[in-house]
Each structure stands twice: as C-alpha cells, then as structure tokens.
Amino acid sequence: MGSCGVLYKKRLQKSDFASNGECILKKFTDSSRCPQILYKFTRFKTFFENQELRVTPICDLNDPFEGVPVIEHVWKEDDFVNDYKNKLYKIKNQSFVKEYGFDRMYKEAEINPKYVYKMLKNIIAKSRISSIIHNILVSDKISVLSLTSCNNNELMWAFYADTHKGFAVGLKSDHEIFSAHFWDDEKLNVKLRKIEYVSKRKNFYLEDGNGDFINTLLYKSKSWKHEKEWRLIISNTEKLHTRNGVSGFIFIPDDAIAEIILGYQAEKILMEKAKQFCEKRNILLRKAVFNKTQYKIDIVDL
Numbered sequence: 001m002g003s004c005g006v007l008y009k010k011r012l013q014k015s016d017f018a019s020n021g022e023c024i025l026k027k028f029t030d031s032s033r034c035p036q037i038l039y040k041f042t043r044f045k046t047f048f049e050n051q052e053l054r055v056t057p058i059c060d061l062n063d064p065f066e067g068v069p070v071i072e073h074v075w076k077e078d079d080f081v082n083d084y085k086n087k088l089y090k091i092k093n094q095s096f097v098k099e100y101g102f103d104r105m106y107k108e109a110e111i112n113p114k115y116v117y118k119m120l121k122n123i124i125a126k127s128r129i130s131s132i133i134h135n136i137l138v139s140d141k142i143s144v145l146s147l148t149s150c151n152n153n154e155l156m157w158a159f160y161a162d163t164h165k166g167f168a169v170g171l172k173s174d175h176e177i178f179s180a181h182f183w184d185d186e187k188l189n190v191k192l193r194k195i196e197y198v199s200k201r202k203n204f205y206l207e208d209g210n211g212d213f214i215n216t217l218l219y220k221s222k223s224w225k226h227e228k229e230w231r232l233i234i235s236n237t238e239k240l241h242t243r244n245g246v247s248g249f250i251f252i253p254d255d256a257i258a259e260i261i262l263g264y265q266a267e268k269i270l271m272e273k274a275k276q277f278c279e280k281r282n283i284l285l286r287k288a289v290f291n292k293t294q295y296k297i298d299i300v301d302l
C-alpha cells in the first residue's frame with residue numbers, strides 16, 4: 001500500500017466560519033500494521049453470484065456519531081491571541097460579529113484577546129458547524145468499506161451475518177483494491193485505516209492542522225471496540241454501482257479473496273453455493289463451530 005497523505009478541500013458557505021470559503025482536511029495517518037486478512041461479515045448469498053460487497057455512504061452507517069465532529073472553536077487560543085487582527089477580519093461579516101459590533105470587538109481584543117476568544121467560543125454555533133461538516137461529507141459521497149480483523153467474534157456473527165446463518169469474506173489487505181491507485185481518488189490517498197476506540201469524542205478546530213474532518217470517521221466509542229474495525233474510506237464512487245435500488249457496491253476480484261467462512265448455522269443451500277464458488281476459484285472454505293469447552297467460536301477448514 002502507498003504512503004498515507006491527504007489534502008482534501010471542500011467549499012463551505014461564507015457563514016460557515018472558514019477563513020477563505022474552504023475547509024481544508026489535511027494529512028491523517030495510521031501507523032498500525034494492517035493484518036494480512038480482513039473480514040467482511042454478510043448475509044447476502046448473492047455474493048457468490050456477483051462477487052459484490054457494499055461500500056456504505058456515511059449517512060447509512062449504523063453509528064449516529066459518524067462524521068459529526070465536535071467543534072471546539074474556529075482556532076486554538078494561542079493562534080487567535082497571536083494573530084487576533086487577521087482572525088477577526090476573517091469573520092468580520094458574520095452575523096454574530098455584526099450584532100456585537102466589529103469595532104467594539106476589535107478594541108476589546110487589543111486590550112484582552114483571551115477574553116474575546118472565550119466570548120467567541122460561547123457565541124459560535126458549534127453544533128450547527130458540526131451539522132454543516134456532516135452534510136459536506138455526505139454531499140461529497142464519502143463512503144466506507146467496513147472490515148474487521150476478527151473472524152470469530154460472536155457479536156459480529158450475530159449482528160452482521162444473519163445470526164450466524166451468513167458468512168464472512170476474508171480479503172487480502174495488500175490487494176490493489178485497497179490502494180489509492182485502484183480508486184484514482186483525487187481527494188483521498190485511499191488505504192486501509194484502523195479505527196481507534198475512545199471514551200470521549202475528539203475535538204476539532206476549523207482552521208487547525210488537525211481540522212481534518214475525515215478523521216472523525218476514524219474514531220468510535222468504546223462501545224464498538226469488539227468490532228476491531230479497519231476502514232477503507234473513499235470519495236470517488238465511479239467504480240461503485242447500484243443493485244436493486246441500493247447504491248455503493250464494488251466488485252471483488254477472485255485474487256482479492258483469501259477465504260470464505262460459513263456461519264455455524266449456515267443452511268445447506270448457502271453451503272453448496274460457497275463450496276462451488278471456492279472450488280472453482282481455488283479459495284479456502286472454512287466454517288465457524290462451537291468451542292467444546294468455552295463460550296468461543298472456532299474456525300475450522302472444510
């Protein structure tokens with residue numbers, strides 16, 4: 001996989017507190033080593049006919065916090081204090097500045113810039129900015145292929161594989177389908193990225209180098225930590241297509257598939273489809289079974 005780097009720009013409205021009408025989403029990195037195989041749990045038997053998995057638009061993800069950043073302020077305090085003149089001129093035409101009076105605010109900043117900084121923090125509609133940023137990510141068709149490094153988690157099998165009746169597709173993480181070259185994405189240097197599970201939502205500043213709002217898709221509550229998720233985040237949807245009215249499907253080539261794992265409750269028809277699929281392509285077929293002594297799922301070869 002290529003080196004990680006992002007320069008992502010999206011125009012904001014003048015009222016959205018961006019200095020020049022743009023929200024710049026800069027580099028975000030992930031130094032964690034990616035497992036050789038990542039898994040996609042699914043219940044859709046049609047995979048064995050069309051070899052498609054869904055890259056989900058962020059508006060369809062099952063976590064309501066996806067792409068909704070916590071906006072701490074437009075700037076960090078030190079940045080404002082050291083350059084309050086330019087900062088204030090950039091927001092001169094905002095309605096809340098006009099209501100307070102630009103000249104009055106400017107004179108107060110000359111005396112005590114920290115006071116003005118705190119005042120601005122209290123009156124900026126932070127929740128509205130978060131909503132605007134989420135809408136930008138949605139309108140830019142930012143989509144996510146959610147994968148996991150764990151193939152034997154009971155909750156994953158229950159929630160995403162039709163209560164153990166479905167299956168998991170094991171994908172080779174070094175395949176070109178997970179590369180920026182494959183997606184030809186001008187906005188994002190596409191690569192697999194590991195989710196970090198945290199107790200508190202991350203704060204972002206609109207004009208800070210950390211103001212990379214794509215990064216909000218790399219943090220989730222610790223409530224989700226059992227998923228051990230890795231993500232492929234894309235914005236170029238030209239390689240995706242719609243099936244039965246649902247958008248976001250990508251074809252998975254044979255050489256990207258390392259193995260297929262059947263749920264322990266997989267029905268005979270699914271087992272037959274999987275067997276024929278794997279034999280034809282020389283792909284390893286495995287099955288989830290109960291551990292004999294522990295509350296645990298084991299994966300065995302078929």
